[in-house]
Amino acid sequence: MDSAWLQYVFAGLTTGSIYALVAIGYNIIYNVTEIINFAQGEFVMLGGLLAVFFMEGCRLPLPLAFAAAVLAVGAIGLAMERFVIRQARNASVLSLIIITIAFSILLKGSAMFGWGKDPYRLEPFTAGGPLLFGGAALQPQALWVLGLTAVVVVLLSLFFRRSIYGKAMLACADNPNAARMVGVPVRTMVLLSFLLSAAIGAAAGVAITPISLMEYDRGALLGLKGFGAAVLGGLGQFSGALVAGLLLGLAEAFCAGYLSSGYKDAIALVLLLLALFFKPEGLFGSSEAAKLKRF
Amino acid sequence: MKATARWSQGMAVVMLAVALMWPCASVNQARAAAEEYLIGAVFSVTGGASFLGEPEKKTAEMIVEQVNKSGGINGHPVKLVLYDTETDATKCNLAVKKLAKHDNVPIIVGPSTSGESLAVVKVAEEEKVPLISCAASYKIVSPVEERHWVYKVAGSDSHVVGKEFDYMKAKGIKKLAVMTVSDGFGASGREELLRLAPEYGIQIVADETYGPKDTDLTAQLTKIREQKPEAIINWSVGPTQVLAVKAWRDLGMRNIPLYQSHGFGSRKNIELAGGGAEGVLLALARVNIGPLLPDNQPQKAVIMDYTKRYADLYKEPISSFGGHAWDAVTLAIEALKAVGPDRAKIRDYLENKTGFVGQHGVFKFSAKDHNGLGKDDLEMVVVKNGDWALAPWK
Numbered sequence: 001m002d003s004a005w006l007q008y009v010f011a012g013l014t015t016g017s018i019y020a021l022v023a024i025g026y027n028i029i030y031n032v033t034e035i036i037n038f039a040q041g042e043f044v045m046l047g048g049l050l051a052v053f054f055m056e057g058c059r060l061p062l063p064l065a066f067a068a069a070v071l072a073v074g075a076i077g078l079a080m081e082r083f084v085i086r087q088a089r090n091a092s093v094l095s096l097i098i099i100t101i102a103f104s105i106l107l108k109g110s111a112m113f114g115w116g117k118d119p120y121r122l123e124p125f126t127a128g129g130p131l132l133f134g135g136a137a138l139q140p141q142a143l144w145v146l147g148l149t150a151v152v153v154v155l156l157s158l159f160f161r162r163s164i165y166g167k168a169m170l171a172c173a174d175n176p177n178a179a180r181m182v183g184v185p186v187r188t189m190v191l192l193s194f195l196l197s198a199a200i201g202a203a204a205g206v207a208i209t210p211i212s213l214m215e216y217d218r219g220a221l222l223g224l225k226g227f228g229a230a231v232l233g234g235l236g237q238f239s240g241a242l243v244a245g246l247l248l249g250l251a252e253a254f255c256a257g258y259l260s261s262g263y264k265d266a267i268a269l270v271l272l273l274l275a276l277f278f279k280p281e282g283l284f285g286s287s288e289a290a291k292l293k294r295f
Numbered sequence: 296m297k298a299t300a301r302w303s304q305g306m307a308v309v310m311l312a313v314a315l316m317w318p319c320a321s322v323n324q325a326r327a328a329a330e331e332y333l334i335g336a337v338f339s340v341t342g343g344a345s346f347l348g349e350p351e352k353k354t355a356e357m358i359v360e361q362v363n364k365s366g367g368i369n370g371h372p373v374k375l376v377l378y379d380t381e382t383d384a385t386k387c388n389l390a391v392k393k394l395a396k397h398d399n400v401p402i403i404v405g406p407s408t409s410g411e412s413l414a415v416v417k418v419a420e421e422e423k424v425p426l427i428s429c430a431a432s433y434k435i436v437s438p439v440e441e442r443h444w445v446y447k448v449a450g451s452d453s454h455v456v457g458k459e460f461d462y463m464k465a466k467g468i469k470k471l472a473v474m475t476v477s478d479g480f481g482a483s484g485r486e487e488l489l490r491l492a493p494e495y496g497i498q499i500v501a502d503e504t505y506g507p508k509d510t511d512l513t514a515q516l517t518k519i520r521e522q523k524p525e526a527i528i529n530w531s532v533g534p535t536q537v538l539a540v541k542a543w544r545d546l547g548m549r550n551i552p553l554y555q556s557h558g559f560g561s562r563k564n565i566e567l568a569g570g571g572a573e574g575v576l577l578a579l580a581r582v583n584i585g586p587l588l589p590d591n592q593p594q595k596a597v598i599m600d601y602t603k604r605y606a607d608l609y610k611e612p613i614s615s616f617g618g619h620a621w622d623a624v625t626l627a628i629e630a631l632k633a634v635g636p637d638r639a640k641i642r643d644y645l646e647n648k649t650g651f652v653g654q655h656g657v658f659k660f661s662a663k664d665h666n667g668l669g670k671d672d673l674e675m676v677v678v679k680n681g682d683w684a685l686a687p688w689k
Contacts, residue, residue: 004517004518004520004521007513007514007517007546008514008517010513011511011513011514011517012514014510014511014513015510015511018510112341117345117346117349118346118563119533119534119537119567120567121537121566121567121569123569129545130545130546130547132547136517137513137545137546137547139545208510211510211511212510212511212534212538213534213537213538213567215534217343218508221506221508222510252514253513253514254514256503256505256514256515256518257514257517257518260504261503261504261505261514261515261518262477262504264505264506265506
């Protein structure tokens with residue numbers, strides 16, 4: 001059958017767009033604070049589980065449950081910045097990164113107490129069987145994930161390039177003191193970045209739960225793959241994260257299909273290592289900018 | 296600085312208090328041990344295999360409470376000394392050592408997983424304490440000459456594989472695609488599948504693997520479809536076995552029957568597949584399908600009793616894993632009742648135990664077989680109308 005390669009493309013794009021959404025979350029916080037927030041994967045997990053809670057526990061319709069989950073996780077992101085990161089504002093970036101790891105363990109543990117260890121499912125956003133393209137099947141939910149990723153990338157790029165708030169947020173990363181001097185409220189911008197990235201992680205979580213199910217300990221691996229995509233695409237680059245995420249997903253799917261499914265994860269990591277060896281600033285990062293970064 | 300000083304003072308007081316109370320605690324324990332029968336237990340209550348450990352813990356606690364309510368074992372109250380291994384072989388090893396040396400228990404039930412069980416086999420042998428593992432791998436009890444003190448109540452993968460291959464043979468299936476998860480459970484299943492297939496005249500045409508946290512198995516199933524197998528068997532636990540069912544349905548592969556391992560034996564998996572699991576076949580221990588069994592089946596009574604008590608107490612259905620704990624703890628209690636808390640006598644009692652009607656079969660232990668189960672202790676079932684049904688052999 002000739003449709004196999006197309007099926008691998010579909011599988012790769014679906015997984016890849018999930019990685020891309022996670023990578024984007026890393027980038028927002030990195031852009032503003034240079035912190036790599038390792039709790040990003042947990043935001044995704046919480047988004048999915050909270051959506052299940054709002055739909056089944058509170059009987060909300062899907063769009064409301066989606067919004068509620070995104071808002072709730074956004075609030076957790078805010079709380080993380082306000083009560084955890086800000087308390088340690090004099091610490092080095094590396095210490096702050098380690099704090100995010102601690103926070104991710106906290107979130108994972110709380111989710112385990114709240115939801116138990118079983119996986120949960122959500123109905124797909126739109127009912128109906130898979131769409132068939134010449135023998136290859138595509139789940140409608142995969143289109144939702146892809147669409148969500150595209151919308152998020154476009155909006156964020158516009159926000160950071162064109163709007164005054166976006167530019168102010170970037171300025172905070174480049175030089176917080178200078179930004180403060182020209183009147184940018186640095187603290188607010190940092191808070192905003194955590195809110196945004198938690199909300200985007202949550203949206204990703206809600207969107208992928210119908211495909212992959214969601215349980216309390218899925219965040220770590222999603223976070224790791226998303227981090228890979230973020231580094232591969234160049235930290236801070238949104239279009240880079242998108243391309244790198246899709247690339248990782250496709251590489252995994254084709255490796256599973258044509259080489260051996262056992263080496264699938266290895267391929268993703270080898271790609272990442274190669275990128276770090278030969279182009280450490282990522283596929284889309286500029287090497288001059290990379291030299292200025294502390295991390 | 297001041298705050299730090301106060302902190303360390305506080306810590307010192309706490310540590311002193313703990314140090315003072317420690318001997319009292321051990322003395323209490325020692326005094327209690329004189330009149331109580333202890334049963335040691337190590338289960339993966341948290342961590343990766345918590346879906347095994349949690350129902351096992353609940354079942355063990357339920358049985359012990361039940362025995363104590365009805366007057367204990369020959370008048371002796373029973374105490375369960377349970378440690379959570381956190382699904383960590385190192386912690387499990389320490390817990391078993393602690394049970395054997397510090398708590399001085401006459402018998403240990405658990406661990407929950409094969410990896411942890413293999414990590415403590417040596418401890419049980421060295422400490423000369425009988426251990427009834429709740430995990431599946433045949434390596435736990437073989438070679439049996441080196442497993443003097445170790446027993447297990449979970450059927451081996453080879454029993455499940457044998458039963459499913461029997462069924463495939465009856466259905467005339469000769470070309471099989473295998474997909475397994477890349478963890479201990481999947482690797483052990485894969486080994487048995489590949490080893491036993493030739494004996495049943497089955498050819499393996501595809502051999503795919505995937506990670507335990509993968510989000511999509513479409514690629515693996517697409518590759519399998521290319522090989523045109525007559526049946527597919529998936530061997531995993533956790534969410535991936537549901538993802539396999541979803542991908543199988545989405546790719547329109549219903550014309551190729553999908554077999555699963557016994558790990559699929561929880562109704563939650565049928566629910567999670569959202570109607571997609573119709574037609575999935577698997578070999579299950581009878582504990583999972585109590586109500587489907589004919590009344591003259593010898594296990595029916597104990598299974599229905601366990602099902603009812605567990606549902607009354609915990610408001611949730613029983614699981615196959617809890618059934619392992621039922622078998623192990625009940626065996627331990629029968630042994631204590633027959634020979635008292637003497638490690639060597641308990642071991643000999645277990646080795647000669649036959650006709651023990653448990654949740655997972657009618658056990659026939661012997662010097663050569665420390666598992667006591669076979670493929671005939673399983674039933675083939677199929678998912679029909681969102682529930683299990685006995686699969687027709689024709």
